[in-house]
Amino acid sequence: MDVWQPGGRWLKGNLHAHTTESDGDRTPEECIAMYKAHGYDFLAITDHRKRFAGYQEDDFLVIPGAEYHRNFLKEAPEYAYHITGVGLAYDIAQDDRFSPQDIVDAIHEAGGFCTLAHPIWSLMTFEQALNLQDYDAIEVYNTISDVYSGRGYSELYIDMLASRGVYKRLTAVDDVHRYDRDIFGGYIMVQAEHNTWPEIRKALMDNRFYASQGPEIKRIRIEGDRVSVDLSPVQEVRFMTNSLYNAKRVAVGEGVTHAEYTMAKAERYVRIEARDREGKMCWSNIVERKEHRS
Ligand SMILES: [Zn+2]
Ligand SMILES: [Zn+2]
Missing domain, CATH: 3.20.20.140 (Metal-dependent hydrolases)
Structure with missing residues (x-):
């Protein structure tokens, strides 16, 4: 979706x-x-x-x-x-x-x-x-x-x-x-x-x-526990949730334009932030995980 x-x-x-x-x-x-x-x-x-x-x-x-x-x-x-x-x-x-x-x-x-x-x-x-x-x-x-x-x-x-x-x-x-x-x-x-x-x-x-301070967020999709984002080229994408630690939370690379994340069971929402090579940031809104039942 x-x-x-x-x-x-x-x-x-x-x-x-x-x-x-x-x-x-x-x-x-x-x-x-x-x-x-x-x-x-x-x-x-x-x-x-x-x-x-x-x-x-x-x-x-x-x-x-x-x-x-x-x-x-x-x-x-x-x-x-x-x-x-x-x-x-x-x-x-x-x-x-x-x-x-x-x-x-x-x-x-x-x-x-x-x-x-x-x-x-x-x-x-x-x-x-x-x-x-x-x-x-x-x-x-x-x-x-x-x-x-x-x-x-x-x-x-x-x-x-x-x-x-x-x-x-x-x-x-x-x-x-x-x-x-x-x-x-x-x-x-x-x-x-x-x-x-x-x-x-x-x-x-x-x-x-x-x-944003510069980077562009083009698309965010969430399907069950899978989240993906398309953006203008950035160096780091962070998937921020209520969990303290998730090894895949931060994606780094040169000119990253797509990143994906699998939410852990206990993660109830996600928001995405990214930083480009000039240090400029962008931030999505919080996306609630509709499918989640605690
Ligand atoms: Zn003021
Ligand atoms: Zn003020």
């Missing part, structure tokens, strides 16, 4: 960006122009506690969004909760009485897709990520958290949660502020026929997308 139908139209986008409407260095117009010029199809502007109203022009989509937070550099600087909402029908009047769960619930009430932003940058505990309910995705990669803070990769949260039966979608985003090294580093590729928010939203909810 294909995880998504091969072929079709793939749209490239970034769901996390800041502008002069909060603490970013470029205006929304400049931000949009840069992503358009770089071949992106859609962008969500997510300024701090301030919704940017989106719009559709020709074939570029600006999705309304905002980033909400608790403990933003002041209350408890040892950790933070940052949560983005995209596709928001209205702004959420967040004040400091909002708990992180209130933020998630309010984003959903406003029709938004809700992502836990950069938990590794935020130094969240796994319990905090696990106790927060119902958010839609986790940023597996956040460019500015990587290039300016050295903590950009949150795979471990995804695996810790998944091993406890909580499957979150994986996005890669820029969270651009400075518009130098923090732009065009992480994005999602979404399979949608039309570049509209309703179609992109549906594809996100249906897991018809993957996260």
Whole structure:
């Protein structure tokens, strides 16, 4: 069974960006122009506690969004909760009485897709990520958290949660502020026929997308305990599951474009990540093993 139908139209986008409407260095117009010029199809502007109203022009989509937070550099600087909402029908009047769960619930009430932003940058505990309910995705990669803070990769949260039966979608985003090294580093590729928010939203909810810094995932198939993936040439493919050890988990080679994996009995799900020769990564969503009965 294909995880998504091969072929079709793939749209490239970034769901996390800041502008002069909060603490970013470029205006929304400049931000949009840069992503358009770089071949992106859609962008969500997510300024701090301030919704940017989106719009559709020709074939570029600006999705309304905002980033909400608790403990933003002041209350408890040892950790933070940052949560983005995209596709928001209205702004959420967040004040400091909002708990992180209130933020998630309010984003959903406003029709938004809700992502836990950069938990590794935020130094969240796994319990905090696990106790927060119902958010839609986790940023597996956040460019500015990587290039300016050295903590950009949150795979471990995804695996810790998944091993406890909580499957979150994986996005890669820029969270651009400075518009130098923090732009065009992480994005999602979404399979949608039309570049509209309703179609992109549906594809996100249906897991018809993957996260990347460069490599392309062309096809994922799962048949019983057999998983296979086709990609652009990479040097390493990892099949990540709830098992601690499986000798065949990591496939290495020069210009690998196909890899296969046989899941062990106890493996309940799999997600695939790969690294190319430049060190650029890509990440699939989690694929649950439907046939598995424990
Ligand atoms: Zn943030
Ligand atoms: Zn941000």
